[in-house]
Amino acid sequence: MQWFLDIGRDAKHTANTKRNTPKWRRLADSITSRIEMTLDSTLESVSKVEQEAEHFAERAGFDPDEVPHIAMAVRECAINAVMHGNAYSETKKFHVSFAMEEDVMKIVVSDSGQGVDLDSLPDPLAPENILRGSGRGIFLVKAFMDDVHFRKLDPGTEVTLTKRRVSEQADH
């Protein structure tokens, strides 16, 4: 697995957020960060990516109730890349990046597999599908994230997820 970590300080943002905010939020706002990973197509990689997503979202200051949702969305996308995209190929890698852009966490997951016809995915809520043993992954990703965008690669599939961090002011 290859790792790239880029952390830079945003002094202006820090100055604006120091007042009346808890320590964890100030710390989260005081840095902007980006992580990129290139991983083997294994379930161990899926778990690793899920853990990294959880830690990243925590550090970025997301609500503790939202962090598991973000981690699960990333896990489901990683499973799709490993299982449906790269088909557990030992020669194919998948790529994941996390970045905070202002108050938005942007996640990109890409594989180099055959790709999936997303238009043909059945609705898991439809009565005829409710008892299916699979087919709920993308549905959960869409339920938990603000925006989900798929792009066909040659070869492969790229999915971009975004999630806005709700500010404390907006909570009151």
Place this chain on the structure above:
Amino acid sequence: MSMKVNTRQVDGITVLDLSGRITLGEGSVTLRDAIRDLINKDQKSILLNLGDVSYLDSSGLGELVTAYTSVKNAGGELKLLNLTKKVQDLLQITKLYTVFDVKDDEASAISSFTK
């Protein structure tokens, strides 16, 4: 943490106390094997206690559905007990609450099975 299964009998009902994660590659296969073994042993009144299940992904949800349909198709009943808030939320989002008989008290869950 992978999933663990403890099996016990209460008034003719098989209670599976599950703990840990039910996910692809962790608990899904364990749960599938446990349900298959019970059906083969003709123990088809099954209560899944999910009180210590910390996490489910879409594969884990799918495995619960598969367990439900397998037991039902074999002429039995499968019910869920002690859902955590996270698991409840997942069942709500996916409308699986409409499928499962969900209980929050073991004694009343046991007595609710057809005997």
